[in-house]
Amino acid sequence: MNATPTESQHADAHGNAQDKSRSAPPTLQAPKGIFTEVPGGLTLHHFEAGSGAPVVFIHGSGPGASGFSNFKHNYPQFAAAGHRAIVVDLPGYGASSKPADVNYTLDFFVSALRAQLAANGIGRATLLGNSLGGAIALQYALDYPDDVDSLIMMAPGGVEERETYFKMEGIQKMVSLFTNRQMNRLTMRQLLELLVFDRSLVTDALVEERLAVCEQQPPEVLSTMRVPNLTDRLGELKCPVLGFWGTDDRFNPASGAMRFLEHCADARFVLMNRCGHWVMVEHRRYFNRECLEFLAEQHAA
Template sequence: MTQSSPIPVGHFVDIAPVAGAPQRVHYHEAGPTDARETVIFLHGAGAGASGYSNFKGNYPVFAEAGHRVIVLDLLGFGLSSKPDVEMYDTDFFVAGVKGLVDALGLKQVTLLGNSLGGAVALGYALAHPADVARLILMAPGGVEEIDTYLAMPGIANMFAVYKAGKTGAEAMREIMLQQLFDPSLLSDEIINERAPIALTQTKAARSVMKVPNMTERLHELRCPVFGFWGVNDRFNPVGGAMKIVENAPHARFELVNRCGHWVQVEHRELFNRLCLDFLKHG
C-alpha cells in the first residue's frame, strides 16, 4: 500500500474510449493466469466504493482454489478513471468492463457482482452473451424501477447524507451502517479505505444512476445464474430474488437470514464456500 492510496495499488489497463475519451481501469489480479475460467468481481456503488474494499475477504480464497480472479474498480470508482459526465448509466459501466475484458484477452468469464455490480453483470451478459460463462449475483440492481430503489431506507439515507454535504469518516460511517445487519462488522479499516476515495469521486457517483429494469429481458440469459440476497437488505428489496428465478431460465438464489446488503462480508465463509461449489459443479 502506498502512502498516497488508501487501498493497495494493483494494475492498470488502458481501454478503448468510453464517454468520448480513453479511460484507465484499475484492478487486482490473483490466481493462475492459465486457469480455465476467470472470475471478474464487480463492486457496488456508494461513496468510496472499490473492488478491494468490497471483496478483500473473498477473492484470495477463489485464487487459492485455482481460479484466476480479476477485481476491478468500475469506471468512476476506486482508482479507475473518473470521467466528469452528467450521469453514469449501465452502458457506461458495461463499456468499462468490456474494455478490460478485451484488453486482457479474456474469454468465457464468470461475472460476480453485488448491487450496482450485479446490475452491470446482468447488463453485460445481455449485451455480450458470448463472453459470459456464468453469473454470480448478490442483491443485484436492475430488477426494479428506480423509484422503488430510492424509497429503500438505506438509499434514502445515503442521498440524505449527500444532500447535507457531509463528508469524511463520520459521513461514511452513517452511510455504511445501513449496509449491514450486524453493525459491529463495520470496521474502522473499511471506513478509512473508503472515505479518502469518496473525496475523489465526481458528482455523478453521488447522484442517481440510470440503471434500467431488466426483468423483462432476463429470459434471454442462457448462462447459469447463482445468487444471494440478504433478508434484511435495506438497499435492494429482497423480492428481486423471485423476479430473477422466475424469469431467468437457469437461476437459483440463496436467501440469507440476519444479513443486509453485504452477504460477502456478513457471511463470508458461507458465501465463499457456496460460490466455489457453484464454480466447480454448476
C-alpha cells in the first residue's frame, strides 16, 4: 500500500463532559497516535487501546471534530472489555491531513479508511460510527462485506436525501458558520449546544479542543461533502446492526432508524428521549454497556 506508519505524539486535547449520574471526571488527554501515509498524499492519524477483536471508531463531521473528541468516553471501556479499540481521524479532521483540493465525498472517506486500516494490518472488524461516521461505516460494509463483523451506529447519515438534512436546524447552523468562516469561541459553543439535549455537557475545554482543530480546516471539508441516500441498499447488509438515536436530534432526523428496521435482515435500534445527536456522549454509560453486550452476543454466536 506504500504506507508507512510512524508513532508520534498527538496534539494535546482535553474534554470533561459531565455525566449527570456522577461527579465531573478528570480531564482527559489524547494518547499517542500513529500517522500513516496512504496513496493520494494523505497522512492519516489514529490511536489504539487494548487488544482483541478490533472495533474501529469513526467520528462524525463538523467544525473541529476528531476521533478523540467524539469517543473519549467510550473507547477506554471497549479496551477494558477485551477489544482492540481503533480510533481514527478522518481526512480533514483531527490530526489527519486537511487538503483543500479534494472533494469530501463518501467514496473518498471510505477509500481513505480502507487504505489506513490495510496499512496497519487491520482486517475484519466491527465498525462504530456516528453521523457521517455512520454513513462511512454503512458504505464500507456494503463495499467490503467480508471485512465487517457488525455495525454500531449513532444517528447515522446516508439514509435521507440531502434536502432533508439541510432542513435540520443543526445542519443549517453548522454549514452557515463554517463555510462563511464565522467560527469563534461563541459560535463554536452555540453549535456544540445544538448537538446535545443537556447544554451543560458543552464545557470550555470542549470548545477549546474543537476550535484548535477547526482553525486548521479548509471550508471544502463541508462545502464539498456529499453523502448519497443508501436506503435502497440497506437490504444488502450481511452483518448485524445496532443503532442509537436521540429523539431530540437537530442534525439527523430520528425517523432514519425506521429505514434500518424496515430494510435490514438483522437490526435493532434504541430511541432515546432527552437526547440529541451525541448518544455516546449524552448517555455514555448506557451506550457503552449496550454496545459491549451486543458485541459479546456476536462473539458468542
